[in-house]
């Protein structure tokens with residue numbers, strides 16, 4: 001920047017001296033099972049796909065949405081990757097390790113606590129309802145119902161888009177449906193290839209819908225609040241199901257995770 | 258969706274093959290690849306066919322658009338279709354965006370992310386207009402591109418910040434994503450982007466057309482100049498969480514302009530909408546009034562929206578009212594202040610700027626070395642807003658003496674201090690003096 005330009009910059013009246021447009025924020029919560037059963041190929045595949053996913057999500061936000069990521073892992077204890085949501089533009093994935101038991105209930109409680117205006121969702125400007133993406137390969141070892149109940153009374157959770165990925169044979173899709181509130185947003189992966197694919201489909205679709213889409217009327221009929229209520233969750237379900245059904249590598253799954 | 262592989266050969270509709278070289282972008286409807294066809298590099302937009310509601314009609318529409326050709330050279334228009342693969346998926350070729358154009362999204366962000374191909378590390382590089390002249394020229398170019406499109410009987414449908422590339426040094430504009438452009442009255446299922454969609458689309462009672470394009474165009478212009486959302490103020494921010502219901506309310510049923518003169522309940526909020534607060538007061542009333550009209554009466558009644566030609570006239574005037582002072586201050590005349598009826602004064606250094614009045618304009622043009630006149634300003638019959646017809650130049654021997662050079666093809670008649678008129682042919686210049694009169698043909702100008 002030359003001297004002249006610097007001078008213009010300091011001019012408070014300068015019509016060119018803009019800061020970036022105020023953005024709406026969208027926080028994507030990844031809630032990831034890192035219990036011992038995830039060890040090896042599952043966690044390896046998960047780490048790799050998450051690293052590769054971040055540049056893809058970067059492109060989704062555009063000039064309107066600041067997409068932030070918050071990663072909560074749970075095994076015996078729960079742990080946040082960073083102590084606050086980090087913009088996807090500067091997010092760096094820290095590779096996860098797996099050990100311990102599956103304290104999913106504890107994770108739900110921790111999530112509910114941080115999903116608040118006074119904590120993780122404290123952006124001064126507008127926020128979209130968050131995306132919450134749960135990934136697990138097993139059944140909770142603690143009382144998950146108590147934690148889930150707490151979560152269900154959180155209004156960010158209520159308006160948010162909930163989606164879940166069951167990994168391998170032991171993950172319980174019924175329990176995951178309880179978490180998401182709809183069967184359409186639950187997917188399952190039995191192989192490393194599927195795992196990568198599902199994470200990508202779910203995360204990219206959810207961030208696109210979360211930050212952009214709006215319900216469009218099928219016919220020319222005035223939309224009511226009822227028509228649009230939870231429409232993003234429904235749309236996410238539809239799109240995930242369409243994309244998943246296109247899944248063409250249907251060869252027998254790898255039992256030797 | 259069917260993603261293409263690097264090196265894959267795609268058959269083109271009328272023969273030949275395009276070879277896929279790499280991915281250069283992705284969007285809601287598909288992926289854009291760099292390809293080679295006929296020994297030239299092109300961009301190939303390849304559709305995620307599942308996301309297209311009516312693929313056959315959609316393809317036929319692109320075919321028609323290719324046959325019709327672009328409304329002007331301001332469009333990155335579809336050039337060639339590919340054949341369909343067995344699953345029905347297809348794409349089209351268009352010219353590549355030149356390197357010296359930045360996306361409108363990056364301009365709004367004020368930076369772009371440049372990813373180092375080796376480390377993968379993303380670095381922020383500033384993106385901003387290098388002059389006020391370039392920014393206002395970009396506005397005129399955008400408005401004019403949509404005027405041309407609408408005159409061709411077509412509408413863009415999903416006008417938003419992803420639809421333009423702009424050269425921040427010249428203000429040149431390229432309209433991209435031209436694949437949803439359709440003849441007036443048709444729609445192939447595209448809705449639009451929240452914040453840019455006309456309220457009647459958000460409410461579900463209308464489909465995109467020329468009138469909804471006009472609303473979206475006003476939003477694009479507002480965002481470019483004021484760097485914020487025209488409907489996002491105090492009332493919207495109070496909701497904290499933007500749910501589907503609040504979107505329907507704030508962008509549809511109860512949309513309220515942040516500077517609605519009769520309802521102050523949605524004003525921009527300090528600390529969040531600082532750009533809008535800061536820039537709104539810099540612009541002259543005729544610009545502010547046009548936005549107020551667009552976002553008040555134009556909200557409810559699509560026929561009251563500002564037509565492109567009116568925007569074009571307003572911004573050509575705004576461009577003429579830029580003053581660039583030697584002290585570094587560049588701003589609109591409203592931010593310079595009047596010295597007397599016919600001169601402006603720089604509030605920073607005190608320099609005085611004389612003005613010239615034109616018979617076809619009811620405002621006075623400030624004069625300073627480097628300012629240009631354009632064909633449309635000195636010829637009633639001209640629409641050419643980029644052709645320079647005249648330029649103010651400083652005398653080589655005494656830079657404090659200004660003159661005007663005739664850059665047009667025409668002969669001008671100029672009154673000199675001796676009271677007589679002289680011919681000033683193309684390429685020649687003459688001194689500015691108190692009492693100067695110029696006869697351009699069907700327009701006259703004078704300093705008085």
Ligand SMILES: [Zn+2]
Nearest residue numbers: 582584603606
């Ligand atoms: Zn000055």
